[in-house]
Amino acid sequence: MNKMIFTALINVMPLKELLDPQGKAVQGGLKNLGLTNVHDVRIGRHINLQIEADDEAGARRIAEQACQKLLANPVMEYFEVAITRQ
């Protein structure tokens, strides 16, 4: 079977229960720039992968493994994975 190429769009974000000091700092910066209608800034990482796999489920499995093994720290972060066909 030919492998197909999928794109994985991954967000790794600080857990909602935790403070996000980087987000707080950015929110303060935005206020100083006059953007006072912005609240609850949270900052994480957006990661884009190309994955060779047999099908979408296989690509999702690989993306989730990548998150669990390397991309996300489960003590402080959660991740979201979206798979699209290229």
Added chain:
Amino acid sequence: MNKMIFTALINVMPLKELLDPQGKAVQGGLKNLGLTNVHDVRIGRHINLQIEADDEAGARRIAEQACQKLLANPVMEYFEVAITRQ
């Protein structure tokens, strides 16, 4: 008119023409962990904002201003904005 709360989902990514050394390093790490079917890793920031605005267009305008003024460095990065109603 009552203001509404919108959620802005923002991705700030390294320009496609530029090398992404952090992405390259992560790709190497994934290979060492046995995930050899992963290519073209690119890493940027995912930013989540709550915005008070009259309508979706107004919220988008504020989110784009935030990107242009503070969140993205146009020399090295591009940004994508998605607005959703909370």
